[in-house]
Amino acid sequence: MLTRRQFLTRSLQGASLLSVGTVVPEFLVNTALAAEAGKDNILVVLEMAGGNDGLNTVIPHADDVYHKMRPTLRYTKDQVVKVDDSIGLHPSLRGLGGLLEKGQLAIVQGVGYPNPDRSHFESMDIWQSGEVGRKLSGTGWLARGVDNLKDGKGGIPAMQVGPEKLPLALQGASGGVLSFNNKHQYRLNLAGTEEGRVPARKKLLDDLARLEPGDKGGLQQFVQRRQLQTYSHLEKLEEILREGANNNEFEFIDGQFQRGFGLNSRLQLVARLITKGFGTRIFYVALDGFDTHSGQMEEHKKLLGLLDTAVTNFFNLLAPGGHDKRTVLMTFSEFGRRVGENGSKGTDHGSGSSLFVAGPAVKAGLVGKHPSLNDLDAGDLKFHTDFRRVYATLLDQWLGCDSKAVLGGEFEAMELLNGKA
Amino acid sequence: MPKAALPPLEKVDPNEAWKPWEPDNNQPWDLKWAGHLYRRAAFGAALPELHDAVKRGLPATLERLFQGQAPTNDNFADTRRTSGLNGGRNAFDLRGWWVYWMLKGAHPLREKLTLFWHNHFATSIVKVQKPRAMFEQNELMYRHAAGKFAPFLLAMSKDPAMLVWLDSNSNVKGKPNENFAREVMELFSLGVGNYTEKDVREAARAFTGWHTDGERFTFKQNLHDGDSKTVLGQSGNWNGDDVLRILLEQSAASRFLVRKFYRFYVSEEAPPDHFIQPLAEAFKKSDYDTAALLKTILQSRHFYSAYAYRQRIKSPVEYCLCAGHQVGQNLLTPRALVGRLEAMGQQLFAPPNVKGWEYGKSWLNTSTVLARHNFAQAITSGKTEINAEDPEARIAIAIDAAALVRKAQLTEPKPTVAFLLDTLVDGEVSPSAREKLIEYLADGKPEGDARDTRVREVVHAIMTMPEYQLN
Numbered sequence: 001m002l003t004r005r006q007f008l009t010r011s012l013q014g015a016s017l018l019s020v021g022t023v024v025p026e027f028l029v030n031t032a033l034a035a036e037a038g039k040d041n042i043l044v045v046l047e048m049a050g051g052n053d054g055l056n057t058v059i060p061h062a063d064d065v066y067h068k069m070r071p072t073l074r075y076t077k078d079q080v081v082k083v084d085d086s087i088g089l090h091p092s093l094r095g096l097g098g099l100l101e102k103g104q105l106a107i108v109q110g111v112g113y114p115n116p117d118r119s120h121f122e123s124m125d126i127w128q129s130g131e132v133g134r135k136l137s138g139t140g141w142l143a144r145g146v147d148n149l150k151d152g153k154g155g156i157p158a159m160q161v162g163p164e165k166l167p168l169a170l171q172g173a174s175g176g177v178l179s180f181n182n183k184h185q186y187r188l189n190l191a192g193t194e195e196g197r198v199p200a201r202k203k204l205l206d207d208l209a210r211l212e213p214g215d216k217g218g219l220q221q222f223v224q225r226r227q228l229q230t231y232s233h234l235e236k237l238e239e240i241l242r243e244g245a246n247n248n249e250f251e252f253i254d255g256q257f258q259r260g261f262g263l264n265s266r267l268q269l270v271a272r273l274i275t276k277g278f279g280t281r282i283f284y285v286a287l288d289g290f291d292t293h294s295g296q297m298e299e300h301k302k303l304l305g306l307l308d309t310a311v312t313n314f315f316n317l318l319a320p321g322g323h324d325k326r327t328v329l330m331t332f333s334e335f336g337r338r339v340g341e342n343g344s345k346g347t348d349h350g351s352g353s354s355l356f357v358a359g360p361a362v363k364a365g366l367v368g369k370h371p372s373l374n375d376l377d378a379g380d381l382k383f384h385t386d387f388r389r390v391y392a393t394l395l396d397q398w399l400g401c402d403s404k405a406v407l408g409g410e411f412e413a414m415e416l417l418n419g420k421a
Numbered sequence: 422m423p424k425a426a427l428p429p430l431e432k433v434d435p436n437e438a439w440k441p442w443e444p445d446n447n448q449p450w451d452l453k454w455a456g457h458l459y460r461r462a463a464f465g466a467a468l469p470e471l472h473d474a475v476k477r478g479l480p481a482t483l484e485r486l487f488q489g490q491a492p493t494n495d496n497f498a499d500t501r502r503t504s505g506l507n508g509g510r511n512a513f514d515l516r517g518w519w520v521y522w523m524l525k526g527a528h529p530l531r532e533k534l535t536l537f538w539h540n541h542f543a544t545s546i547v548k549v550q551k552p553r554a555m556f557e558q559n560e561l562m563y564r565h566a567a568g569k570f571a572p573f574l575l576a577m578s579k580d581p582a583m584l585v586w587l588d589s590n591s592n593v594k595g596k597p598n599e600n601f602a603r604e605v606m607e608l609f610s611l612g613v614g615n616y617t618e619k620d621v622r623e624a625a626r627a628f629t630g631w632h633t634d635g636e637r638f639t640f641k642q643n644l645h646d647g648d649s650k651t652v653l654g655q656s657g658n659w660n661g662d663d664v665l666r667i668l669l670e671q672s673a674a675s676r677f678l679v680r681k682f683y684r685f686y687v688s689e690e691a692p693p694d695h696f697i698q699p700l701a702e703a704f705k706k707s708d709y710d711t712a713a714l715l716k717t718i719l720q721s722r723h724f725y726s727a728y729a730y731r732q733r734i735k736s737p738v739e740y741c742l743c744a745g746h747q748v749g750q751n752l753l754t755p756r757a758l759v760g761r762l763e764a765m766g767q768q769l770f771a772p773p774n775v776k777g778w779e780y781g782k783s784w785l786n787t788s789t790v791l792a793r794h795n796f797a798q799a800i801t802s803g804k805t806e807i808n809a810e811d812p813e814a815r816i817a818i819a820i821d822a823a824a825l826v827r828k829a830q831l832t833e834p835k836p837t838v839a840f841l842l843d844t845l846v847d848g849e850v851s852p853s854a855r856e857k858l859i860e861y862l863a864d865g866k867p868e869g870d871a872r873d874t875r876v877r878e879v880v881h882a883i884m885t886m887p888e889y890q891l892n
Contacts, residue, residue, distance in 0.1 A: 118603075118618070119603065119607055119613065120774065120775075120776075121607075121774070121776050122607075122613055165766055165773065165779060165783050165786070166783060166786045171782070171783070178786070178787045179786040179787055180787065188791065188794055188795070189794075189795040189798045189799075190798065191798070191802065192802050192874065192877070193874070193878065194867075194871060194874050194875070200861070200864070201878055201882075204857060204858075204861050204878075204882050205794075205882055205885050207857050208854055208857060208858075208882060208885070208886050208887075209885075209886070209887060211851055211853050211854050211857075212851075213887070214423045214851065215423045215424055215425050216425065217425075218424060218425065219689070219731065219732065219733075219734060219891055220731070220887045220888065220891060221887075222782060222785075223734070223785060223887035223890045223891065224887045226785045226786070226790055227790055227885070227887065229787065230787045230790040230791060234787070234791070293588050293591065293598060293600060294588060294591050342591070342596055342598065343591065343593060343595075343596030343598075344588075344591035344596075344598065346591075348598065348599060349599075
């Protein structure tokens, strides 16, 4: 096995293929624009997959109906992290409570969309595409946002960090979207190459991925684009990872993360990429497991605890250079749960929920009323805020995109960010 | 003719397109189409086998694929079932077991169908936890793979792994859990838009009491809601069997299933409704006979056209197993592929969710592209690799791609590259790609070990080509 130093030397010898900024052939021109490194606002989207129980995240602890409908899953006034006299956060969310006190957490209530779909996939597709009630385009709202970013040059405008596949939210951008996880080596293995021939070998691979395809716009061209994108970004990432590892921020040895790569490590890496000015504007991370049909109490507590720790640490890491001020983190889940718990101490798929928007740039506090528990729609909370209003606000006011173009319509801005709207 | 030069499917007469293809001198049954058929119907084949298939002709080749063949490893006396019972103690072993049978088993076409069904009825060991239950589900799918869909759907609805996966034990009278009822409509039979939320709620009541003790199906009469339900317009004291019958009476069911077959066997590009209508009608009329449907597809004119050729992205299983067959599967330890498949995004017995793997473009991202490249490196290098994470497995990839060329006694660059391109990509690449590969192989006229190294590098390079990622 190569030592890190040997690996470095060898990588540098063959830098022709993997270096950034190689000339891209005309037919593969990548139209995505990325940020000027280190200067622009950053959006981190945190997916809570499975349908988070919004009612036990932002808790109407003073409401008798809540206690009646949740006989085994309820939390009392004394248990919650107090927000005001009627609302509190889940007891696991003490870190977020701290952010709220510092004026860095907005709690957006009653978020949803008309005629909610209770299928995980349909509803997740709706949230991720940002398309409601019309034929889905197969592209994500963030991907369209990537194509709409105005400023900057080079780099990787959007990145998914985690073992999952590229989420729909990031699918369909014309380029520059990278997904990154722990299990896979981040270098091309060309062991055994004849002495001195690594550059020639890399050039061959590069050439073969650049030849004009027979079917323009077809699958082959898609694959070519994906390959060249892969090659050009690897080296730059390696550099930042080496620095992070040398600082013991995470164990990253010989191209692999050592040990687990949970939400906390992922956000730690995102923080590293932000503070090092990697230039990525949009990061996407996910935490799975919120589909709590049975035995919800312990599982939900654990998941929210993970989220709380990871998000709190994340902003602490960003604070020293003031990078937290240019970073906003938004959570979402595909739907909430039914108001009444089911017979297995869990909750079934419901609609409407709450989400968090965090960072020093946000206008802190509760945004919108908690949906009434006395006025339900077939056992579900009624939403009052279309989730695309949140998207539109962040696209326009934070990322500098044109939300009308990205979302295919106009959505009223919300008071989410300081000094805006 | 490239696909772009063909009319859109909206303008194509499906009755003509689905007729059996009759090759002629202008459009012969040749290496290209044999390679295409073997990659889709099975997991690819070595060049000599493809040459045999060309000689044999299309009908006989199809016949052979549908019938299965003798196991390729003479030393292996076990059956699929006994080897799984003996070897499938944990998730890793279970995956290794299935890769073995997909790669070396007697019936690759049926294994491929089983993979299709594994994605259709996507169930994950991550929640089910019991390897034995996942093994039994796999065996069940293998048994029904090419059979009629109605008894298959019923068996899957009572399969212990499925019952655990979709929370059936908490589905009881008065407190229905809708998980299974929803997925059986949304993902297993009808597709979104062909049922209402009310149908889901009513159907859930019909499945109340369909429980499992973890090993077998149990019906809990006292937890079953025996009252009247109305599902898709039909009212009665329905139980689960009735609901499944009602589902398959819907015309949406055959259309939904045929679309899934089309995407898996023909093309990623969704066809217009009218184009699959004849298949859907015949499928329903045949009592959902999977073998008949698949045969219609695999012998059709449409299948042997640019509408289908390289119109899919190889799944990780297809990528690894095709490569294995091409460079010498008899030297490959199936367990060695398990970790590689995961790195490429397809961990068997653990699809990401009940919808299965996304397939298509989502297979390729930075990390999976790299995983493919590095697998190609491993499988061509002739070096043995030990899996450090699983010392028990002690697995090796000991294939030397240079041996292929030595065996074929080729020395000149041009015929060598032609041979390798035939082996790996049906010989179908642009002249400029061919030129680049010949140049690379010839550069400096390497001899002996240096030439072997160079050959391995060329094989690796072909396996990284965009064309090679396609199926």
